[in-house]
Amino acid sequence: MLKELSIKNFAIIDELTVSFEEGLTVLTGETGAGKSIIIDAVHLLCGGRGSQEFIRHGAKKAELEGLFIISNPSHSVFKKMTDVGIDIDEDTIILRRDINDSGKSVCRVNGKLVTIGILREIGASLIDIHGQHESQELMDDKAHIYLLDQFAGEELKVVKEAYKELFAKYKKWKKELAILTENEQQIAHKIDLFTFQVEEIQEAQLRVGEEDQLLEEKKKLLNFHKVFDKMSSAYEAILAESRGLDYIGTAMADLKDISDVDKNMHELSENVSSAFYMLQDAAYQLKNELDEMEYDSNQLLVVEDRLALIQTLKRKYGASIEEILQYQEKVQHSLDQLVNRDEQIQRMTEKIRQIEIDLELEANDLTDKRKIAASLLSEAIMEQLQELYMEKATFSVMFHESLKSAYNENGLDELSFYISTNVGEPPKALTKIASGGELSRMMLALKSIFSKHQGITSIIFDEVDTGVSGRVAQAIAEKIAAIATNSQVLCISHLSQVAAMADQHLMIKKEVAGNRTFTMLEEVTDEKRAEELSRMMSGAEITSTTLQHSKELLKLAKNRKKVLRNA
Incomplete structure (x- = not known):
């Protein structure tokens, strides 16, 4: 989880340090107060594209630092860090990024200088940011097969590992066969070169020592x-x-x-x-x-x-x-293979044919298990959509049989997620959905399922509840709170229903002092929380009616959270 975020000289933020808790943290405030700036800072901290425009006017550089606590020792981020030689300090990961007025960035992970690419790779394992108009993994057709495999669980994982081991041998033999079957001129040149090199070394009669x-x-x-x-x-x-x-x-x-x-x-x-x-x-x-x-x-x-x-x-x-x-x-060895390539080609071709027989069996097994998982996933998504008042929507995993071609690391399957949101309309690719409200609900339904399987420690929703109200707003609030039972969730929202479900409520406001604008952050608790919800409902004027309604909403949210966590 993201435990602490420190921001300095970033946009209209002079200096700000905020601690986050487990569960659901909701950030509220007036439009333009700087809520999205907080998310922008996290996005850049995790490797997003930055520029000198983010630096506060008059400053030389913007400084961003985040402290993450990872309680799962087998989390994928630790392997990524080990692979690039970054020291691991128990369960603590510190990301830091400084953006200079030249536009260049200096990135560090646990104090070690890293490239922006490495920072982005590590950040993607820790934070998943979703805004209403932002392209994410779930909106990428190519990622759908990996999401389905994660959902399928251990049984498919075992089959896939066996397939990938066989596929690695298949690629190796195919590569060697390709070398042997190059055009005759290239082969003749290689034979001449290799012969000269072998003879030159042999004539030298070298002895070790x-x-x-x-x-x-x-x-x-x-x-x-x-x-x-x-x-x-x-x-x-x-x-x-x-x-x-x-x-x-x-x-x-x-x-x-x-x-x-x-x-x-x-x-x-x-x-x-x-x-x-x-x-x-x-x-x-x-x-x-x-x-x-x-x-x-x-x-x-x-x-x-x-x-x-x-x-x-x-x-x-x-x-x-x-x-x-x-x-x-x-x-x-290479020369012997080239000189005797006809025999080698025949032997390799036979080996590849035998491997292809086994590959087909493994690939078909993968397909069968994926189709079973696809059916279960569709049922789970449909259940989520019903809870979000999209009773008429249908979800399916479409296997594109016509696109099957050569073997790849995933077998022979090409698939993508399809949805129809209205009765009588044919299913369309998830990536083609245009309605903001439907997209928000669809995304939450998918997140409810995949947040348990993706291993992401923190999920950020940036105003995904835009365009909804009434019972749908309450359903979205509960769905976000449900996701927060598996991952830390940070959510920017204008809905009082979502704010009421928060385990931590932070209010962002903008102040002017000395002809400069400053963004301030305050944790809202007790009576002030009801006042903030009342302001979200009615605007600037807080009435006794809206205040009473806010208290009832908080009481209802408290009971609903107990139900969700015991589910």
Whole structure:
């Protein structure tokens, strides 16, 4: 649910923070007071199109921030956030959007900078805004199949997952078959390219770890003279006449002569003897190394040429010898497929044919389950419409058999919602309904059903009750309150019947101070609530009759809400 909304320098709002409660929150106020501005702010906060025109006159930027509390840990929004690397703080999500006077936006989710696209995707999982003239998911023919599948529940979901797994294999094989059946010229070019690449890598006879060995050898060759000189100097220092080993030999002999006389000298004599023989061995090893050392300038050229070849191959095929060899295996596999493509085509065609047989079975199973769900949905919608005094309306899910073509992620079905609002008129696509009052009631009927399945945490209705009155107004009020039992609902309304059903009633008003206009917001409770309902009924003048009627309306609404929540 949307727990708190903060708005600063937005339209005629200077600075405003409002907390929302669970259930139904109704926003009322005079026309032009700024009710729709609140909804506009939420719309932009969730990724709607913005511009510098929204910035309050004289300010550099508009600031919008919303705090959402999501109690369901498996809500789809958390996966979306994880997929884009946004940290999740238990059940809290904070959306923020700043609109600069240049028209550009800075968007954040839980403090992380995101694109407007990511903000819009996350916002769509949290808020569903519906205005009387605004295109929504329910008014999109392409979305109807997804809504029906949500309504159908777990049984269809299991079948659909099995179908989608099979469909993924089907797409993979179709793609590979398409590659193999390209025109001959393209295939010939690919064969030539792949053959050249494989031969080039094979001729290099690369070995894993070879580059490190070559680099080490190059280092030694480049420093040959330095190494030779230092080793020769070390050998001379140890073993040449009157050098280190001669002096240590004299010390060894002297200590050995007195080790029998002084026991303390025995261990010292052995240590010196060990040092003498170790240095002698080291000198012999140095001599052997020096005798074998021979500078070969051609070998340095060989090493450098080999390293240059490896660098060339790395630029073409991979960042390391391991990656180059992996690329060779991949290209060799593709080359084998192309060279033996006739056999491959025959085998793939047969696999695709077998998958299509299974796909058809799964797709038909999907269709059967969707038709059962469509019948149940139609009954549920018809029941909702009757409660909204549209007894003559008929609703159906139309399966467009003539539009069936290739398999897609939804099977073979093409469908849309159809409705007829008057006796004797043929059903028409839901998207073609024009009457404002009928559209409002139809939308509420659909929302009553789908709000339980869509997972949206908050639904906003922006004056969807326009054009209705009397018993229809009361029915709409109860329907909105019923939707609020499954989702948080924020509703802008001019109907006292809707306001009476609110769990939270906020009144918006406009004030002028210092030659500037300000939008103010006040929570209406107790006696003031009855006064606001009375004003909504009669206008500016509140009479004892309208006040009494308002109190009765609030009492009736309280009883009706108890019934709805216990239903």
